[in-house]
Amino acid sequence: MQLSIVIPLLNEDESINELFDWIHQVMQKNKFSYELIFVDDGSTDNSWDIIQDLSSKSKQIKAIRFTKNYGKSQALHAGFKIAQGDVVITMDADLQDNPEEIPEMYKTITEENFDLISGWKKKRYDSVLFKNLPSKLFNAAARQTSGLKLHDFNCGLKAYRNDVIKTIEVKGEMHRYIPVLAKNAGFTRIGEQVVQHQARQHGKTKFGPERFIHGFLDLITIWFFSRFGKRPMHLFGAFGVLMFSIGFLSAFWIGASKLYKLWFNQPSILVVENPWFYIALTAMLIGVQFFIAGFLGELILRNNKTDQSYIIKQKI
Template identity: 50%
Template sequence: MQEKKIDLPKKSGITSPDISIVVPLLNEEDSLDELADQITKALAKTNYSYEILFIDDGSTDRSWDIVEQLSGDNEYISGIRLRRNYGKSDALQTGFERSTGRFVVTMDADLQDDPNEIPAMIKKLEKGADLVSGWKKKRHDPISKTIPSRFFNAVTRWVTGIKLHDFNCGLKAYRKEVVENITLYGEMHRYVPLLAKWEGFGRIEEQVVQHHPRQYGHTKFGISRFLNGFLDLVTLLFINRYVNRPMHFFGLFGVLFLFVGIAINLYLAYIKIFLGESLANRPLLFLGLLLVMVGVQFFSIGFLGELLNRGDGRNQKPNVAEVTDS
């Protein structure tokens, strides 16, 4: 079986830094040298130890060659190369699993995120925040991206109850425990704050960050990402609320359809028996029968889901925050 990734060896001198900076990238050969230099200069002004993890998500240009060169020249830099393009969520998840710092920072590789924002975000984590999300209040993007993004963020705020202005901002900082307790896949990287909240990490803060115009290359995301984002949000909400209690969802619709179907059939039975009317040409008869059958199917699906949950050892376990010895 082919391995999913090629992993540069970790430097023996870097064991447990304060900050792990995870940078997913796809065809960003022109920006990597400058980005590494910016991060190094920004953190050189602080007392934090750090590591930089470049996650190459199947680039077809010279990005991986540059990561290898940077890794050879700088003991704080290492990289992982995915054998094909898996997507940003998988790249971030790979970085989360490899990171060893007390705090984890994610940022994009296109030079639009500013590394000078990192120290202030870490300060908020040290004061008790679980997650600090960047807010690109003044964006340097075309209107074709800014208008849909504002609509997307408004809907997400309303649905999730998390008061963030910019869920899509790649610049975020986390406590290590947060990334250890969430799993990203598909396009779920947009909803890390929501996943963290569901795992009990509710201290989510926001920081206005500087957003720079793109200097090299072009954006990797089209308008389809917003449609995919809404579909992913619906999926997440459904899984969180009903994955361990499927009868609450399917059973509700099953009972509703059964009730309406039985009521229709009782009405038809009444007019047939007591009023002597013919039912042969009544579409309502077929509707009543259909609703009863659909109701039974929904109820059965919910019941089977409950049986599968009872026999599945992967049911969600509580996330323990603290343990004290008596």
């Protein structure tokens, strides 16, 4: 099979039929063999009923329904697990991603041997203040942190070789950073394609301003895991050595000062009255805590078992 198209969705009953017709026309026009995987992330409208109706008419449709809303990352994870196409496309269900971009993405992956092609919505139809500007700041920070020179990390329209999506683990809210996850897994041929962005026709966005706060926090998380995910002691141990060294040097200074004054019969205060005593004690305690955090991180890493973080209610 040439293509798997994975579409996570939440309450998009007004868009699903139109999206399916659009994708089907593009697939037929380009003579692609394909499967269309809808992942209903706990919709409370008629989305699942529409998907069931479509699946009864089209053998290309597969679908997964969650018991509740778990998030886009979990929806993508579930879709990736059952995707069988040589190339896997992800796109949103709100008609803002254009299926006409898929053939060019497929061609780039297969003919130019890329691992991943990320869409770039160069011209957007979103609010400048609440989406465009924060998005530019977010993408600039992601580029600086990850080393990937992509303009739009969060674009839903992406193409992957099958072995990429079978290798990476998309959890939490890490769908924004799939290119970074792929790079960390050793898939370095990552490119970008300018794609057409459509104005939303139905419903309203499911993401509020808080997504940018979450995005920056996730960026810190993924930076940590990419640098120290396999060896947490390298980070916590380094901080532990630093703090313990500060504490040891402070204690040495207190002891040396005390001996010096005793040797020359100079008046001196009690050790516990010296502020450096508390600096030394605090630094040493913090250093020990950093070492303990590093050891615990190593233990958790070695005993970690991957758990599925969502519950599937129905499959088609």
